[in-house]
Amino acid sequence: MHQPRDRASRPRPPRPKERPVAFRTAYTPLYRDADESGRVGTLGLLAMLQESVLGHAAALGLDHDDLVRTRGIGWMFARYRLAVARKAAVRVPVTLTTWIYAAPGARFLNNEVLVEQDGALVAAGRVESCFYDVRARAVAAPETVGLAPSALERGLGTAPVGPWRDLPADPAPLDRVRTHTVGFTDLDSFRHMTNLRYPGLVVDAFPSAVYDRLEVRDMEVHFLRQCFEGDRLDVLRADGVDASRLPALADAGLPPSVGPAPRPEPPSSSSVLVCRDGQVVAAALVAMGAPAGSASGYNPLVSQ
Numbered sequence: 501m502h503q504p505r506d507r508a509s510r511p512r513p514p515r516p517k518e519r520p521v522a523f524r525t526a527y528t529p530l531y532r533d534a535d536e537s538g539r540v541g542t543l544g545l546l547a548m549l550q551e552s553v554l555g556h557a558a559a560l561g562l563d564h565d566d567l568v569r570t571r572g573i574g575w576m577f578a579r580y581r582l583a584v585a586r587k588a589a590v591r592v593p594v595t596l597t598t599w600i601y602a603a604p605g606a607r608f609l610n611n612e613v614l615v616e617q618d619g620a621l622v623a624a625g626r627v628e629s630c631f632y633d634v635r636a637r638a639v640a641a642p643e644t645v646g647l648a649p650s651a652l653e654r655g656l657g658t659a660p661v662g663p664w665r666d667l668p669a670d671p672a673p674l675d676r677v678r679t680h681t682v683g684f685t686d687l688d689s690f691r692h693m694t695n696l697r698y699p700g701l702v703v704d705a706f707p708s709a710v711y712d713r714l715e716v717r718d719m720e721v722h723f724l725r726q727c728f729e730g731d732r733l734d735v736l737r738a739d740g741v742d743a744s745r746l747p748a749l750a751d752a753g754l755p756p757s758v759g760p761a762p763r764p765e766p767p768s769s770s771s772v773l774v775c776r777d778g779q780v781v782a783a784a785l786v787a788m789g790a791p792a793g794s795a796s797g798y799n800p801l802v803s804q
Contacts, residue, residue, distance in 0.1 A: 521653040522599040523556035529590045536708075539587035542716045545615060546582055546699050549625040552596040553577075553611040560651055567631075568689065573640050576632035577695045578608060581720040582625040583661040586792035588617050599653040607631075607639050609652075612659040624659040634690065664749040667722055667783040668771045674736035677705050682731045693727040702772045702784040705737045710788065718766070718787035725781040733781070736773045743769040743785060 533544035540548075554564055557575060568574040588594055594617045602609045608630045615623040631640040631647075680701055688694035699721055727733065743766065766787045774782040 521651055522597055522656060523552070523559055524595060524597045525552060525555050526593050526595055527551070528593045529588055531590055534590050535587075536711065537587060539589060541587050542582065542584070542703055542719060543696070543700055545584060545588065545623050545625070546580060546719075547696060548594070548596055548615055549580065549582065549611075549613045549627055550577070550696065552598045552613050553627050553629065555596075556598050556600070556611065560647065562645060562647060565689070567645060568634070571645060572634045573631050573645055574634065574690065575629050576639075576690075577627060577629045577723065579628040579664060579720070579722050580625065580695075580699070581661050581664065581718075582623060583659075583718050584623045584716065584792075585620075586622055587715070588615070588622045592617055594622065599656050600651055601656075601658060602642075602652050607641055609642065609647075610658075612656070614659060624661050626659055626661050626664075628664070661718075665720060665743070665746045665785065666749050667720065667746065667785050668738075668741065669724070669773065669780045669783045671736055671773050671775050671778065671780060674738040674771065674773055676734050677737050678735045680733045680735065682727050682729050682733065684729060686727075687729060690726075691728065693731070695723060698723065698774060698782045699784070701733070701735050701774055701782075702786060705735050705772045706770075706786075706788075713790070714788040715791050716786055717789040718769075719784060721782060721784045723782050725776070725779065727776060727781055731776050734775045736775060737770055739768065739770045741769045741771045741785065743787065746785070 527548060529540045529544060529548075533540045533547065535541040535543065554575065557564060562575075564575045594615055597614045597616070598611050600609050601612055608628055611627045611629065613625045613627065614621060615625070631642060631645050632638075633640045678701075682693050682697075686693045686697045699719065702719065702721065703716065766789065769785050769787045772784040772786060773780050774784075
């Protein structure tokens with residue numbers, strides 16, 4: 501006679517692995533996203549990175565505007581890094597994929613972002629952000645706003661953009677190339693100059709003659725201080741920076757990159773600083789390269 505086995509002794513089905521936490525969205529670039537070439541370049545791609553991060557936040561129930569209104573806490577961006585394989589075409593949809601990488605207990609979060617068009621990787625980026633308590637004027641821990649540990653993904657790897665670097669921040673050896681006075685249209689909801697205005701100043705640090713033969717292929721921007729309406733900003737630039745000698749900031753425990761590994765640093769880059777009254781408010785490192793598809797083009801997303 502068949503004797504039923506004790507329930508505790510029955511073999512249990514294997515627990516399914518947790519699925520990677522990635523957020524995907526589609527976007528069709530418009531002509532307003534294009535630069536002088538008629539294609540989507542540095543600023544348009546950076547805007548896509550930021551919108552992808554904010555869209556992911558909203559999907560997690562942590563919409564920036566809602567947090568500011570209900571908690572007095574909002575997302576604040578600290579650093580961007582963008583590696584560009586080629587400029588994107590307008591009127592052709594792109595797929596944006598992002599996930600949050602962060603060590604448990606970290607107050608600063610990295611959003612890894614991939615930008616694909618026609619099945620090919622156009623660009624990849626990393627956006628570092630934190631939760632900022634407006635009243636306390638301090639960084640808030642993610643758990644205080646309800647960011648669940650399950651939203652942090654450590655199995656997907658990182659975007660193929662290389663580690664954060666410790667950028668030069670001494671204005672003394674740089675030449676001033678332009679000035680900018682912060683106006684009303686530069687401001688965000690915090691009444692600070694919005695983050696995407698700084699990369700615009702960095703791009704404008706180079707004249708059209710440079711862009712006639714080269715494109716921005718790799719850009720990293722660190723935001724150090726906030727700027728306000730009426731501030732007069734000086735933009736300084738120095739070329740010939742050996743980026744391979746810059747110390748990398750710690751990204752402890754980062755897994756391997758997804759997709760192709762980044763190439764080594766280009767032979768030289770340009771350092772760009774945005775200063776107010778002699779004090780650095782933003783620092784950037786820019787690598788230029790020949791247009792995508794040319795024999796001498798520097799592609800930071802393609803391994804050698």
